[in-house]
Amino acid sequence: xxxxxxxxxxxxxxxxxxxxxxxxxxxxxxxxxxxxxxxxxxxxxxxxxxxxxxxxxxxxxxxxxxxxxxxxxxxxxxxxxxxxxxxxxxxxxxxxxxxxxxxxxxxxxxxxxxxxxxxxxxxxxxxxxxxxxxxxxxxxxxxxxxxxxxxxxxxxxxxxxxxxxxxxxxxxxxxxxxxxxxxxxxxxxxxxxxxxxxxxxxxxxxxxxxxxxxxxxxxxxxxxxxxxxxxxxxxxxxxxxxxxxxxxxxxxxxxxxxxxxxxxxxxxxxxxxxxxxxxxxxxxxxxxxxxxxxxxxxxxxxxxxxxxxxxxxxxxxxxxxxxxxxxxxxxx
Amino acid sequence: xxxxxxxxxxxxxxxxxxxxxxxxxxxxxxxxxxxxxxxxxxxxxxxxxxxxxxxxxxxxxxxxxxxxxxxxxxxxxxxxxxxxxxxxxxxxxxxxxxxxxxxxxxxxxxxxxxxxxxxxxxxxxxxxxxxxxxxxxxxxxxxxxxxxxxxxxxxxxxxxxxxxxxxxxxxxxxxxxxxxxxxxxxxxxxxxxxxxxxxxxxxxxxxxxxxxxxxxxxxxxxxxxxxxxxxxxxxxxxxxxxxxxxxxxxxxxxxxxxxxxxxxxxxxxxxxxxxxxxxxxxxxxxxxxxxxxxxxxxxxxxxxxxxxxxxxxxxxxxxxxxxxxxxxxxxx
Numbered sequence: 001x002x003x004x005x006x007x008x009x010x011x012x013x014x015x016x017x018x019x020x021x022x023x024x025x026x027x028x029x030x031x032x033x034x035x036x037x038x039x040x041x042x043x044x045x046x047x048x049x050x051x052x053x054x055x056x057x058x059x060x061x062x063x064x065x066x067x068x069x070x071x072x073x074x075x076x077x078x079x080x081x082x083x084x085x086x087x088x089x090x091x092x093x094x095x096x097x098x099x100x101x102x103x104x105x106x107x108x109x110x111x112x113x114x115x116x117x118x119x120x121x122x123x124x125x126x127x128x129x130x131x132x133x134x135x136x137x138x139x140x141x142x143x144x145x146x147x148x149x150x151x152x153x154x155x156x157x158x159x160x161x162x163x164x165x166x167x168x169x170x171x172x173x174x175x176x177x178x179x180x181x182x183x184x185x186x187x188x189x190x191x192x193x194x195x196x197x198x199x200x201x202x203x204x205x206x207x208x209x210x211x212x213x214x215x216x217x218x219x220x221x222x223x224x225x226x227x228x229x230x231x232x233x234x235x236x237x238x239x240x241x242x243x244x245x246x247x248x249x250x251x252x253x254x255x256x257x258x259x260x261x262x263x264x265x266x267x268x269x270x271x272x273x274x275x276x277x278x279x280x281x282x283x284x285x286x287x288x289x290x291x292x293x294x295x296x297x298x299x300x301x302x303x304x305x306x307x308x309x310x311x312x313x314x315x316x317x318x319x320x321x322x323x324x325x326x327x328x329x330x331x332x
Numbered sequence: 333x334x335x336x337x338x339x340x341x342x343x344x345x346x347x348x349x350x351x352x353x354x355x356x357x358x359x360x361x362x363x364x365x366x367x368x369x370x371x372x373x374x375x376x377x378x379x380x381x382x383x384x385x386x387x388x389x390x391x392x393x394x395x396x397x398x399x400x401x402x403x404x405x406x407x408x409x410x411x412x413x414x415x416x417x418x419x420x421x422x423x424x425x426x427x428x429x430x431x432x433x434x435x436x437x438x439x440x441x442x443x444x445x446x447x448x449x450x451x452x453x454x455x456x457x458x459x460x461x462x463x464x465x466x467x468x469x470x471x472x473x474x475x476x477x478x479x480x481x482x483x484x485x486x487x488x489x490x491x492x493x494x495x496x497x498x499x500x501x502x503x504x505x506x507x508x509x510x511x512x513x514x515x516x517x518x519x520x521x522x523x524x525x526x527x528x529x530x531x532x533x534x535x536x537x538x539x540x541x542x543x544x545x546x547x548x549x550x551x552x553x554x555x556x557x558x559x560x561x562x563x564x565x566x567x568x569x570x571x572x573x574x575x576x577x578x579x580x581x582x583x584x585x586x587x588x589x590x591x592x593x594x595x596x597x598x599x600x601x602x603x604x605x606x607x608x609x610x611x612x613x614x615x616x617x618x619x620x621x622x623x624x625x626x627x628x629x630x631x632x633x634x635x636x637x638x639x640x641x642x643x644x645x646x647x648x649x650x651x652x653x654x655x656x657x658x659x660x661x662x663x664x
Contacts, residue, residue: 054391055423086419095386
């Protein structure tokens with residue numbers, strides 16, 4: 001391992017996305033609620049795959065996407081997640097390393113296959129995910145490299161992993177390692193269904209160990225069981241040092257030390273596929289925080305990265321975000 | 333098998349493309365000649381993959397791309413090619429069937445993996461292919477379903493398969509089945525390196541059994557060992573009923589019953605990736621021929637399909653070619 005420190009190390013699901021365009025009827029005839037992440041078993045993903053049209057395969061995974069984005073901004077990123085010794089594991093490992101993200105997890109033989117998510121993109125650009133968690137579910141505290149956590153300014157946790165009991169234990173271990181070293185811990189809530197499944201544990205984790213919280217409108221209101229975004233946002237702002245809360249086209253709000261900064265969404269001329277919008281927003285904000293930028297600047301980087309990702313298929317940036325930030329004047 | 337007839341049945345390599353953008357230095361430091369298809373072994377494709385940046389995976393294969401294009405025009409297509417019982421075989425089968433192309437080949441267990449091609453796309457949009465022929469090389473006459481060949485108006489042969497001795501035998505068998513039924517046989521030369529490797533056999537096959545020939549500039553001059561495109565084109569026009577010969581941005585020429593028709597290239601506002609340009613040109617021309625359209629009309633369909641495919645990543649159309657032909661007035 002190189003001796004250099006990292007801006008962020010992320011722990012998340014290592015996933016290859018299978019992205020297919022579909023019409024609204026694909027969702028309705030398969031009883032899939034639009035815009036969410038649904039956990040599916042091997043039979044279900046196979047049935048959905050048979051019913052959907054031509055697809056492309058491209059590396060994904062929420063926190064992994066964020067680390068690729070961070071790296072594209074010029075940040076130093078590492079990723080911890082579990083892949084199998086199969087084609088999709090090979091693809092995932094190649095792509096994350098090609099993006100200069102350190103990824104030391106060894107592919108596992110003889111177990112479940114590498115996780116994949118069938119992402120149905122409707123004509124409005126909205127993505128609906130059907131995730132088959134193969135080997136990802138086996139992530140446990142044995143995967144957590146303490147020296148990696150200690151070397152990272154921020155440890156970033158993907159909420160989706162809360163669906164896996166062993167992973168929860170791994171999270172707690174990572175939090176305590178980071179805290180002992182005086183590092184910061186960030187969490188993304190990932191999905192409102194996921195929040196509903198694990199509300200109490202999320203609440204406890206946030207109070208006890210989270211410094212930086214990412215959530216969207218429906219996740220943060222689900223967490224605090226309120227209909228009011230403003231009420232939920234204020235509560236989050238009191239519980240963590242930094243809360244970065246997104247509201248789709250309306251932009252985002254960053255609470256930092258109890259003071260709120262409104263961030264505008266960056267203009268998008270052609271909305272193609274919203275896959276990864278939240279992940280790339282987090283990439284920009286995490287980069288800003290790690291570099292000591294103020295909330296306005298950090299949020300602008302998040303908006304810029306989100307706008308790049310929704311202008312094309314897939315959740316990995318096609319352009320250099322560092323160059324884009326320079327060209328648009330967000331970074332000098 | 334449905335009782336309906338087919339416009340075209342194609343025999344070709346079943347391949348999943350791994351498409352990565354690269355700079356010119358990737359080609360030079362790996363000693364790869366630009367714009368061609370290079371056959372590579374497992375070690376070589378693995379080394380090249382390690383050296384190239386983030387990629388996406390998308391179904392390909394020259395003749396398979398053409399059949400997907402034919403289907404997108406509204407034609408009835410079938411494909412014969414060999415895949416392994418692995419992830420890439422699964423992807424290939426799903427995508428070709430999702431495009432309504434009949435594909436009955438059973439995945440093979442326990443042998444070589446499904447074929448894949450690492451396609452490096454330089455900033456000028458030119459694609460350079462590095463193909464690892466896994467299970468594709470096992471295609472033999474046992475794969476040729478005689479009733480399928482008999483039911484198709486045109487049998488379309490992919491020249492790349494000439495690198496495999498058993499496949500050559502399968503070609504000859506397909507030709508004799510088609511001829512016995514009074515059907516037509518088409519061939520694409522695929523690549524000038526491939527022509528160099530098998531010139532004499534190509535010449536014999538064309539004289540004895542080919543009605544419709546597809547080739548580009550460098551392939552047709554390689555076939556007839558001349559520097560003059562015009563000389564080569566005339567010779568081709570004398571040997572087959574229809575010769576459709578492409579010249580990149582200069583468009584194409586279709587010789588039909590010894591008379592030449594010039595076809596303009598369709599305008600492309602944004603050249604992204606030339607992968608599949610020849611395959612989709614062939615799709616349009618084959619559709620026109622199968623439907624009894626004249627050379628000018630058939631060629632225009634070819635140009636239109638080629639223009640669509642080079643405006644985005646990958647060799648499978650993103651738009652309905654039937655609708656595009658209607659919208660642009662090429663078909664009423």
